[in-house]
Amino acid sequence: MYDMKALYEATSVPHAVQLLQEHPQAQIIAGGSDVLIQMREGKRAGVELVSIYGLEELRGVTMEEDGTIRIGSLTSFSHITKDPVIQKYINVLGEAVDMVGGPQIRNIGTIGGNTCNGVTSADSASTLFAWDAVIEITGPEGIRRIPIQEFYIKAGKVDLKPAEMQTGILLPKKSYEGYFGHYIKYAMREAMDIATLGCSVNVKLSKDKRHLEDVRIAYGVAGPIPLRAEHAEAEGRGLEISEAVLERVGNKVLEDITPRDSWRASKAFREHIAKVLCRRALKEAILLAGGVIHE
Structure with missing residues (x-):
């Protein structure tokens, strides 16, 4: 069922890097929720695998x-x-990663695997884009950290050089302090489905809760890789909160997104729901931040 050439089990991060150097054709397997399915379908026949699943130092959330x-x-x-x-x-x-698959997938699937796949539909990706996440990469030359926007290169490809592996995702204090966010996943089914479109919005309000001091808007499946709606963000930044502003920002996202036609949805439909999801997510984020939306 699983056609593999060899499986190597890493005992530490340096050991994993060493194994990747010794076996340059090898691919990393973590939770295996994607890799094993692809192997069963015959897409990775004869593959060499380096398992990092036992590396406890790469698990958990901490505050530095x-x-x-x-x-x-x-x-x-x-x-x-x-x-x-x-x-x-x-x-x-x-809330975003709680929309990934079913309970079994969420128990074994890892956030590193979700982002390293490089797919635009990853439920964690658009939210991490909205939070200005930084990706930590470890390899033969040591550790490097890059913004998540630079980590994604094209559909299915991320910035991992030979023998490198992702070891952490960092969210700087300036990226989350004072911000409130909301994520909406639009899919054909309510559960166990890939997103037709995903929208994650963060806001930081002025002290009087009347103005959008800052707004970040990110999408999945609105282009070949996750993206930030920079024109829409600039449109809303500094404005007094109102229903008209929500409409104005939502309409502006069409300058940022590049959805395509697929069997899941047409380009025109994705453009329509991109505007709708932006308005809804922006509204919820404002309410979470304590703001009031006037007519």
Whole structure:
């Protein structure tokens, strides 16, 4: 059923890097919720695998001294949803990954695997884009950290060089302090389905709760990779909150997104729901932040 050439089990991060150097054709397997399915379908026949599933140092959520939230790349979706640090500071991420598959997938699937796939439909990706997440990568040359916007190169491809692996996702304090967010996943079914479109919005309101001091809008499945709606963000930044502003920002996203036709939905339909989801997510984020929306 599973046609593989060899399976190597890493005992530490340096050991995993060493194995990847010794076996340059090998691919990493973590939870295996994607890799094993692809192998069963014959898409990775004769593959060499380096398992990192036993590396406990890559699991869990911690708060660093400078306020940065660190999520180990092997942290499961269910762990993220239940983690007290996530619930207190970036609960929207827990809500987003709670929409991935069913309970079995959420128990074994990892946030590192979800982002390293490079797919635009990953439920965690758009929310991490909205939070200005930083990706930590470990390899033969040591550790490097890059913004998540630079990590995604094209559909199915991320910035991992030979023998490198993702070891963490970092959320700097300046990215989440004072912000409130909401994520909406539109899918053909309510559960166990890939997103037709996903929209994640964060806002930071002025002290009087009347103006949008900052707004971040990110999408999945609105282009070949997850993206930020920069024109729409600039349109709303600094404005007094009103229903008209929600409409104005929502309409502006058409300057940022590049959806395509597929069997799940047409380009025109995705453009329509992109505007609708932006308005709804923006409204919910404002309400979570304590704002009041006037007519």
